[in-house]
Amino acid sequence: MLxxxxxxxxxxxxxxxxxxxxxxxxxxxxVCDREPLMAQQLCERFPVERHFSNVNALLSESQPDxxxxxxxxxxxxxxARICLQSGCHVYVEKPFTLDAHExxxxxxxxxxxxxxITAGHDDQFSHVAxxxxxxxxxGFLGDGPVHMESYYCYEITRSGYAGALLGDKQHWVRRxxxxxxxxIISHGIARIAEFLTSDSPQVVACGFTSAFLKSxxxxxxxxxxxxxxxxxxxxxxxxxxxxxxxxSLHQFRIYGTKNGLVLDxxxxxxxxxxxxxxxxxxxxxxxxxxAAKQHLGNVTTNLTTFLANDFQMKSGxxxxxxxxxxxxxxxxxxxxxYREIVLTARIMDAIFAQLDVQQRQGQGQMALHTTN
Amino acid sequence: MSQVDGDxxxxxxxxxxxxxxxxxxxxxxxxxxxxxxxFRNIRCFTRSSSEARWAGVQLVRGNLLSRQDCIAAAENVSxxxxxxxxxxxxxxxxxxxxxxxTTRNLLDACVQHNCLKRFVNxxxxxVYTNPPEARQGLLDETCPVETHxxxxxxxxxxxxxxxxxxxxxxxxxxxxxxxxxxxxxxxxPGNLAITGRVGIDTFGxxxxxxxxxxxPFTYVDNCAEAITLAGLKKGIDGxxxxxxDDDLPSSRQFLxxxxxxxxxxASFYVPHAVSYGLCYLWERYSSWSQxxxxxxxxxxxxxxxxxxxxxxxxxxKNRVGWLPRISTAEGFRRYFEACRAGxxxx
Numbered sequence: 001m002l003x004x005x006x007x008x009x010x011x012x013x014x015x016x017x018x019x020x021x022x023x024x025x026x027x028x029x030x031v032c033d034r035e036p037l038m039a040q041q042l043c044e045r046f047p048v049e050r051h052f053s054n055v056n057a058l059l060s061e062s063q064p065d066x067x068x069x070x071x072x073x074x075x076x077x078x079x080a081r082i083c084l085q086s087g088c089h090v091y092v093e094k095p096f097t098l099d100a101h102e103x104x105x106x107x108x109x110x111x112x113x114x115x116x117i118t119a120g121h122d123d124q125f126s127h128v129a130x131x132x133x134x135x136x137x138x139g140f141l142g143d144g145p146v147h148m149e150s151y152y153c154y155e156i157t158r159s160g161y162a163g164a165l166l167g168d169k170q171h172w173v174r175r176x177x178x179x180x181x182x183x184i185i186s187h188g189i190a191r192i193a194e195f196l197t198s199d200s201p202q203v204v205a206c207g208f209t210s211a212f213l214k215s216x217x218x219x220x221x222x223x224x225x226x227x228x229x230x231x232x233x234x235x236x237x238x239x240x241x242x243x244x245x246x247x248s249l250h251q252f253r254i255y256g257t258k259n260g261l262v263l264d265x266x267x268x269x270x271x272x273x274x275x276x277x278x279x280x281x282x283x284x285x286x287x288x289x290x291a292a293k294q295h296l297g298n299v300t301t302n303l304t305t306f307l308a309n310d311f312q313m314k315s316g317x318x319x320x321x322x323x324x325x326x327x328x329x330x331x332x333x334x335x336x337x338y339r340e341i342v343l344t345a346r347i348m349d350a351i352f353a354q355l356d357v358q359q360r361q362g363q364g365q366m367a368l369h370t371t372n
Numbered sequence: 373m374s375q376v377d378g379d380x381x382x383x384x385x386x387x388x389x390x391x392x393x394x395x396x397x398x399x400x401x402x403x404x405x406x407x408x409x410x411f412r413n414i415r416c417f418t419r420s421s422s423e424a425r426w427a428g429v430q431l432v433r434g435n436l437l438s439r440q441d442c443i444a445a446a447e448n449v450s451x452x453x454x455x456x457x458x459x460x461x462x463x464x465x466x467x468x469x470x471x472x473x474t475t476r477n478l479l480d481a482c483v484q485h486n487c488l489k490r491f492v493n494x495x496x497x498x499v500y501t502n503p504p505e506a507r508q509g510l511l512d513e514t515c516p517v518e519t520h521x522x523x524x525x526x527x528x529x530x531x532x533x534x535x536x537x538x539x540x541x542x543x544x545x546x547x548x549x550x551x552x553x554x555x556x557x558x559x560x561p562g563n564l565a566i567t568g569r570v571g572i573d574t575f576g577x578x579x580x581x582x583x584x585x586x587x588p589f590t591y592v593d594n595c596a597e598a599i600t601l602a603g604l605k606k607g608i609d610g611x612x613x614x615x616x617d618d619d620l621p622s623s624r625q626f627l628x629x630x631x632x633x634x635x636x637x638a639s640f641y642v643p644h645a646v647s648y649g650l651c652y653l654w655e656r657y658s659s660w661s662q663x664x665x666x667x668x669x670x671x672x673x674x675x676x677x678x679x680x681x682x683x684x685x686x687x688x689k690n691r692v693g694w695l696p697r698i699s700t701a702e703g704f705r706r707y708f709e710a711c712r713a714g715x716x717x718x
Contacts, residue, residue, distance in 0.1 A: 170435070
């Protein structure tokens with residue numbers, strides 16, 4: 001039985017506990033939060049043996065094999081280091097660390113200790129994301145990706161998250177190097193990083209505060225971001241984050257030399273874009289019919305998955321956790337290559353460095369930056 | 373105004389009263405109620421984004437999650453009226469943190485200052501289990517609260533139950549004089565939504581679930597009056613008070629009035645036996661499917677929300693001397709007027 005612990009008992013910890021419960025061959029032996037009441041409430045709602053307010057006590061008394069770190073990002077590095085040094089495998093929620101330097105250090109430490117580590121990029125393991133990966137690996141795109149577009153939006157309205165963040169000048173999100181973006185964009189960036197071959201792509205970023213946030217008296221938070229990423233072998237990508245555009249997309253488009261694919265995370269649909277063209281007017285009639293057929297196929301697939309009782313909102317997280325545990329127990333490769341985790345952090349560093357310069361110089365200017 | 377005079381109060385009009393959640397729907401009325409009664413030393417604890425609304429009232433900006441902010445706010449305070457809560461939070465940790473951790477911080481601050489004469493914890497009807505065996509369908513202060521609020525599928529219920537628990541725990545441990553106030557459905561201008569006890573809007577069709585059930589309404593001004601008096605009245609320490617108005621309408625009566633006075637819409641009545649059966653099926657499916665559908669509907673929730681129940685405000689009237697200042701007819705007139713204005717602005 002794999003012994004699992006969770007450090008950090010906020011909102012995302014609930015998802016972890018719920019998904020771990022669904023996995024055979026593991027048990028949650030302890031949860032920990034600096035605030036004892038938070039650890040206690042998680043312990044009361046899930047089948048957890050013990051709760052702690054000190055991570056060292058958790059590690060020594062519960063002796064977990066794997067620790068999930070679900071605290072705010074600023075503490076990820078220190079906690080992951082402590083857990084690795086104690087001989088635990090570690091699953092770190094996104095964003096993996098505050099910067100690429102910390103990410104590399106953790107990966108190095110895990111390797112040195114013969115332990116496994118992964119990042120919480122669970123969107124990449126949803127049903128639809130796995131279908132897309134299988135198609136890419138089968139050569140559907142042709143000779144690898146030529147261009148990608150990743151949309152990762154976050155709807156900000158006057159109530160909810162924005163209210164809490166905007167009303168609190170001490171909110172922990174504000175203290176992250178990339179502030180709001182830092183806490184959100186890693187899912188969308190990781191999708192691109194998966195298909196880049198270079199370890200130091202060029203990044204051009206432009207960010208600004210939306211008129212909506214400005215109307216609420218906010219000028220520190222960047223909530224609109226456009227990025228161009230270019231690989232050495234000229235695979236390119238656009239990344240878009242927006243709090244205001246509608247629909248608020250979570251979409252990934254990837255184009256190869258032969259065909260393309262469009263993945264919609266919210267709708268869990270995958271649509272193939274045919275590279276070739278039909279003759280004359282057939283191009284006006286056949287592709288729309290083909291698209292309709294594909295959408296109907298997506299409905300059938302989603303319905304079948306739902307009826308098979310495998311369509312939980314966090315099914316991607318369950319798959320990632322399960323794959324990670326398998327890599328720990330059976331020695332199989334980790335579900336997310338370390339290179340991809342570090343590259344995601346590098347691209348984010350490059351984006352935030354440019355936004356920082358832009359904020360100091362006045363918003364909206366672009367600069368070229370290489371991620372090394 | 374109620375039939376209570378200043379001689380019955382535990383504090384004088386110059387003693388310091390702390391109101392948390394003071395800019396909220398009920399909290400703002402509580403402050404006005406205190407001012408109406410001549411209390412001159414009121415401190416409002418609000419989030420940093422809140423604006424001052426009353427002349428002569430001390431505004432302390434801060435976060436109840438900060439122990440330091442709580443210590444500053446509780447200094448020299450004689451009575452705490454604690455209304456701030458994690459209302460509207462969908463997730464258990466958020467609701468818990470903004471209700472229980474905040475309350476604990478405030479209680480710790482009160483213990484540290486050691487000058488408190490009463491801590492009024494504003495709770496909710498949602499903490500009651502309202503089990504099938506409740507006597508003659510009457511829900512009053514003697515009824516049991518949820519022993520497993522985590523099974524209700526409602527983050528708010530879980531948080532409020534735990535909040536009540538921590539207040540009682542601190543009261544026992546540190547001899548803090550406390551009163552718990554549990555309002556029913558607080559309505560009025562500022563809270564225009566139709567309560568889920570009447571029914572739920574699902575995919576454009578309003579499912580009417582309340583039927584002939586009385587709805588435990590309390591008009592916001594009446595509720596504020598009850599909370600204020602609970603903080604002031606002598607001889608009620610350690611007591612729990614439910615707050616509901618007189619002349620409660622049934623769910624069906626309310627819906628008819630709403631449609632007549634605000635707007636017409638299609639509603640579909642779901643008989644109690646059917647809604648209970650659906651809640652049971654939802655609960656079973658949620659469990660079987662390992663949460664593919666969250667357990668938002670279940671038998672516990674049905675008992676708390678849609679079981680036919682009568683309500684009593686006898687204890688509040690007899691022990692606190694509260695009387696509803698606004699009649700239910702007048703309360704609805706004001707509420708519907710605000711709803712119409714809201715509709716025309718939408």
